[in-house]
Amino acid sequence: MLEKHELAAGILGVINGYLGDRGLSLRQGTIVDATLI
Numbered sequence: 001m002l003e004k005h006e007l008a009a010g011i012l013g014v015i016n017g018y019l020g021d022r023g024l025s026l027r028q029g030t031i032v033d034a035t036l037i
Contacts, residue, residue: 015026 012026012029015029019025
């Protein structure tokens, strides 16, 4: 679903914004599962 709707790039952008405020960056990552039960 994330790739179908091209959401992964947006999520990475949000994470990089958060990390950038702290002097860090993320270039690549893997989302495995984000299920809440």
